[in-house]
Amino acid sequence: MTSRRTKRRVHVLLTVGKGGRLARAIDWLIVGLIVLNVVAVVLATVDSVFERYRSVFYAFEIVSIGVFTLEYGLRIWSATAVPEYSSPITGRLRFGTRPHLLIDLFAIVPFYVGTVVFAFDLRVLRALRLFRFLRLLKLVRYSEAMQRFGRVAHRKRDDLLLAITGSSVLLVVASSLMYFVERDAQPETFSSIPATLWWGVVTLTTVAYGNTYPVTPAGKVLGGLVAVLGVGLFALPASILASGFIEDDADPRRCPHCGESLGTDLPGHER
Amino acid sequence: MTSRRTKRRVHVLLTVGKGGRLARAIDWLIVGLIVLNVVAVVLATVDSVFERYRSVFYAFEIVSIGVFTLEYGLRIWSATAVPEYSSPITGRLRFGTRPHLLIDLFAIVPFYVGTVVFAFDLRVLRALRLFRFLRLLKLVRYSEAMQRFGRVAHRKRDDLLLAITGSSVLLVVASSLMYFVERDAQPETFSSIPATLWWGVVTLTTVAYGNTYPVTPAGKVLGGLVAVLGVGLFALPASILASGFIEDDADPRRCPHCGESLGTDLPGHER
Amino acid sequence: MTSRRTKRRVHVLLTVGKGGRLARAIDWLIVGLIVLNVVAVVLATVDSVFERYRSVFYAFEIVSIGVFTLEYGLRIWSATAVPEYSSPITGRLRFGTRPHLLIDLFAIVPFYVGTVVFAFDLRVLRALRLFRFLRLLKLVRYSEAMQRFGRVAHRKRDDLLLAITGSSVLLVVASSLMYFVERDAQPETFSSIPATLWWGVVTLTTVAYGNTYPVTPAGKVLGGLVAVLGVGLFALPASILASGFIEDDADPRRCPHCGESLGTDLPGHER
């Protein structure tokens, strides 16, 4: 009976937005630990820093994995406190395959795989460091902002898809034409259409590092036309997302459960 | 009689958005073949890939042309199933001059011209590869998104025209001034106004590869002013298109047939 | 009496948007001549073209000046046909100081000044070619689009002024900080704050030719912060202008005479 109450209390403490002061403290602790994990991965690539604080980095990794493993274990263990997942095995399995729980699992599994399977093989461990960024995904649970971003992207998916399709077609066609125009003058840089795609991407996004550009008059005319016409097309997704956020602010008639718009055809509504 | 029913069935199968599961499968087959054609043109320019899979590329081109020719032939043949085009010759001629059918024709004609007229002249065939991108236009029939893009551009044509005219005037005036300012310091790069237009385009689109830029103090002041004032003007078309999409989403009062707006002056309508 | 009717007819013919088919032909003739004048200035800077068609360029300039002078003379002469300007001298003076007529005057005066005063001094004539771009201003009379652009800019002048002030302050402060950070590492490029303004402008407009950039760690951190914060600020004017065009489309309550908005506080108006 006491165990049951403990389990329920643990479950509530780990559920975002529920519980009292302690629950919020736990939330902030985990969010802080995730951010520190990213900072550690970033700093550990600076050789001088890593050499000096090597043991600190290792210790911090062990502690992080410990906390995340404990958190994951407690979540799975306390899942049966919810009537929906009350069955000890199948209930926990269904609970453990929910997106948030899978993210929690992916955040710790690479460490155990790397340590157990490859027995501290340094090169493998180095590559596995990349997987620590998966821990960032744990933030989704705590961030209403990220959920909102996903909602806006979902809402504008048709427009975004259209802009992305149009951009892709323009990118391939522009790069192909540029390849046929410039390949004789610069056979090294414009050696094939896939190689010319690099020119296309850096030009259409206006990044343009300045290492690939047309030199023939025909190539310059084509490049100029592509820049003038294409830059606008590549800027469309940002404008579309922005308008999505604005509508998201303006429109109070959204389903309180899923965040989807309830439509604009309600009687007595003008927009 | 049976022939007539076959013809009608073929016509329905080839009409986008009609017919059952088989018709949709045919649609997807042709869309897939178009995309693969573009991928083939792109990959064939990588020498190592082309050398290795030369025969695959040739075989794929033959198959594609076969399918597109069959598709075109069946469309023309079955056109008489529609009362509007029932006359065997003049009806088919009128059907064959519709934009979609002309695109279908342009997608296959270059191959036959190249093979028959130039009898496998390799250099001509190489240049003809560019025309394979015309096959992308066939996608317009299947893509509601592309039609929508055209509709939005049509709707905002006045604003777009204004932005493009303003940009062009700014481009010519800015490049001319820069030519007069920089020609003495950099006679090679800024050799004439047309040559300076290249500077103007890459600066105003903010692409700026970094191979042409002013070096004199006067040129830098002019270049700075042009950048500050002009970049906004060149970004206008994207903003205008984006607003067109947003209005397109927001406004449900469009003719269901042509997609044109039904106007904003309906009684009882506030906007 | 006949002279009076001729005068009135000439005045109507030269007034944009009035008169019949002949009046529109005259409009198009002058617009075409203006565009050709700009094309001529641009092409004349290509040495090989200018050498070959030298006499054509001179003849075209004489013809253009003749037509523009005739047009200007007829406008001034026929001004008295309007009751408002009926006085032969003071009326014509008042008519001649209207903006459009001053533009017409500026389009021809440099030629006469150059020829008469400097007696075909080649270097002066060359510099005077720049003034031919003033003829572009004559287009304003014919272009409703340019008038609309001015109207939108006027309407959004507060926002634009704010964005421009903010951008200027950011530009000066960012460049000053960068000067103090980088001057020791790159004394040539970052020799003074005015010299560093060039870095500021090309960075904040994202033009970034790649010839001036920070190299010290502190300079890179500062440059990164400036880029992230500042690029958005410099993009504001474009967004503001775009929104001005959208409102200009959406809002039918404008004064039919001057195009100014009639305000948004009319009773019974929702927006």
Added chain:
Amino acid sequence: MTSRRTKRRVHVLLTVGKGGRLARAIDWLIVGLIVLNVVAVVLATVDSVFERYRSVFYAFEIVSIGVFTLEYGLRIWSATAVPEYSSPITGRLRFGTRPHLLIDLFAIVPFYVGTVVFAFDLRVLRALRLFRFLRLLKLVRYSEAMQRFGRVAHRKRDDLLLAITGSSVLLVVASSLMYFVERDAQPETFSSIPATLWWGVVTLTTVAYGNTYPVTPAGKVLGGLVAVLGVGLFALPASILASGFIEDDADPRRCPHCGESLGTDLPGHER
């Protein structure tokens, strides 16, 4: 008694937006002096100018400090004219800790600290020149535009925070991936993740000076994806701010005191 009226009059004269013609003249004098101070700091870094007008720069600095000190002193002295701050000591203390007054203090303190404490140590004085930019903050009192900018940023703080968080996460993840992909090919440029952040910032803001870019095929694919996906995200804050200004224009129902929106749910209001 007369002193009291003088004090009240001084207080009114120094309060922006109050007083008659003289008060406005004082406002413009101080605004002009602030702008000239910034111009002086900028020009003084040009060696040739500074050498020639050394004494003018010093004199101008002394005069500026004198005026700003007098202004500050008069403000503090006359504060007791307001009933709220009528207590000679505690009232003036409370008045002196208001943001505007603290800014006034920061504008003059560095000069006195530098002169008194460091006794004309030239290197310290040089570094202190930077603090003169703090005088720009005095403009906030006079600029309704800057207050409006702050209001819009405050209103859109949630959206801005979301865009900035998203951008930061993307920046760190993209730079980390690029580091792992490119470090072997370019160990100098991509020496650590912090060093690679410079690549991330200049690419995602599309500044791209052209001194750091990926060279391996994998790096180019990654860089292309980051550019296409990320540029839009980094452009979001500008779009959000712009929409904030537009709403700020459109919405007349704001509290006249604080500028905050009064909400959009008033009866009889359509939006």
